Amino acid sequence: MVRSSKKNWIFDLDGVIVFTDKFHYLAWKKMAKTIGIDLDEKTNNRLRGVSRADSLEIILEQYKGEPLSQKKKNELMEEKNNLYREYLNEMTPNDVSDDVKKTLRVLRERGDKLAIGSSSKNARLILEKVGLTDAFDEIADGTNIKKGKPDPEVFLKAAEFLHKAPEKCIAVDDAFSGIDAAKNANMKAIGIGDSARYEKADYKINKFSDLLAI
Template sequence: MLTCALLYNYDCKEGVSVVRACLFDLDGVIVDTAKYHYLAWKRLANELGFEFTEEDNERLKGVSRMKSLEILLEIGGVSFDEETKEAMAARKNAWYVEYISKMDSSEVLPGVIDFLTSLREEGIKISLGSVSKNAMIILKNTGVDKYFDAVIDGTKITHAKPDPEVFLKGAEELGVNPKDCVVFEDAQAGIEAAINAGMRSVGVGSPEILRKADFVISSFKEMSVDRLKF
């Protein structure tokens, strides 16, 4: 999931907007950790005796760990007390961390490095905006941590998407007015969070799923600094 907040100055002579800052969501946008979340949740579901499909997994994108667990248990038609659910969530996360600990730079999605490099060359600040509590592990393992001026992750927020907290905190840390922000997201909950924050949004992935976004791209190979001026 990628979140990009843009601070614009209007150039009256040229009639164009100038980008000053970008925030990126992580899962499914910069790297494809979504597959590792899916494998870990599927492993838990199978352990509990029911199937968990990739279609089911779409409902978990951009959602907190405990909320994701609630959705998974709803799919399986089972319920547990809070202590048991906490233990399940911890077990799922341990499996997930095991998977992502083996990640490297080859797992950064196409076009991302070129786009981040272009932003740096233009002097545009970059921040992460993700609900993941394992964001720093992923950034460091894949080598993209060097591109970020700030990181807002699951350790710094209390509300999951579609609550706009993660985006609003990112904008605040970069000194960006929410109305001057654009959010890049691969999840419906993230697009809704952007709308709730009063920000513009660009979907990364399926136009059918991300229909509330201002526009949708299939990958960052389609992105450039110039295209951000909309």
């Protein structure tokens, strides 16, 4: 297939570029235990691609105590984030696959624009730890937005940072909520990982380097 033009890519971070799900799970699980909740993997799967505040509300569906104040909820979210950041600090460039590194390099050599569109407020820390900060032209993350996916805000913000119209961008996400966010932003959506089986994805890929054929 002949490539017709340069492309504008917006990538989710967790589950696409790096895999920090295990760190999220460990941090949420440890936090949940402090309020008497044993977080299982089934519930944890519902947290993927969801904002920190919404994730906490999902976990609190199992809470049996008195209703929590917003102040207490904020404290719990801060506790989780501190635990998560402790895990992230152990990350190195070895936590990024050669497939991802090579593909990003080829896309840049082609002259494509690359951005991150992640709900995570720790996106910059993660990219710094794995040595990929300079691999992307722009970073839109949880510090730039008020609404998590499936709201399109983070993808729209990434397109704005790239100075590109949303319909000229292609979003890559592993979560169903991310694919929904991309479609809500009027972008083409590529499903990878779990979302490769989501019917709303315009393209479905098995590995990151499959992007080179699109």
